[in-house]
Amino acid sequence: MPLLEVDLRGLAPDQAPTPDAVAGAGEGSSVLVRGPVPALAGVLAALNRASRTADVAVSWEPADDKLSRGLARDLGIGGGAEREMTLVRDDHGGVLLHTGRVEPAADGIRPRLARRFGAQAHHDDVKVADGLISRITARPEWRAVDTLRVVVSVLPMRPPRLSTGRALQIACDPARVTRDGVVLPRLVSRWTWYADDRVRWRLQP
Incomplete structure (x- = not known):
């Protein structure tokens, strides 16, 4: 199945995506997320709800805000091989990536x-x-x-x-x-x- 794209470049850094905006993220074997940190967090939360985190490889094209630049640096975006990452969750269905x-x-x-x-x-x-x-x-x-x-x-x-x-x-x-x-x-x-x-x-x- 081809790479799916979730383009949320219009999302503000302090705005969460709507459920509809990330609903299709788990339909393929890989997904490219474009946008700020809440966009990536929204996709991961959707994959977790669908029990698809182990099945879908996630790529991220970060936005240019401070939070996105910091997380991209922490995650090593732009280099290295695919790897498995910790999923930090909360008891309200959300995912935490940076702070x-x-x-x-x-x-x-x-x-x-x-x-x-x-x-x-x-x-x-x-x-x-x-x-x-x-x-x-x-x-x-x-x-x-x-x-x-x-x-x-x-x-x-x-x-x-x-x-x-x-x-x-x-x-x-x-x-x-x-x-x-x-x-x-x-x-x-x-x-x-x-x-x-x-x-x-x-x-x-």
């Missing part, structure tokens, strides 16, 4: 740096947050297998807490989640990101 954040919702009163929210978080078996914090950031570690790097910022201008592991689980006051530049439209009080050791996706760089 995820959980942070206080805007309240219209306090400046952004002064906002904090109550959270308890575990990174694997380690408690990395318990109380008021400013932000939790998670990033896949592409030079390792099934690994997330997590940064917990307790106060601005204070050293953050750093950890590595496979799964991050958060219970918190209603908070805002940003996934690869896209802000979720609703607040959450529970969130999980985890490197799924049962699933791989095929990158054709």
Whole structure:
């Protein structure tokens, strides 16, 4: 079957693709994704829903925004052989490729740096947050297998807490989640990101 193309070059870097825009991604044996990081994440999420991540080789032609350039560098786009990659998922059906954040919702009163929210978080078996914090950031570690790097910022201008592991689980006051530049439209009080050791996706760089 010929290479399928998902052309989402008109997608903004902070915009998620519609389900219809990525619905056909798993119909062939390979797919070329054109567009920003959320375009690639949307295709991988569609392949995962269809249980086709192991069957479809994925190529990516990144956009020219900062997030896309950073992820392209991390993934080694433009060189090397096809390889199997970790799939970092969340418990809402999404995929994380570059950066995820959980942070206080805007309240219209306090400046952004002064906002904090109550959270308890575990990174694997380690408690990395318990109380008021400013932000939790998670990033896949592409030079390792099934690994997330997590940064917990307790106060601005204070050293953050750093950890590595496979799964991050958060219970918190209603908070805002940003996934690869896209802000979720609703607040959450529970969130999980985890490197799924049962699933791989095929990158054709």
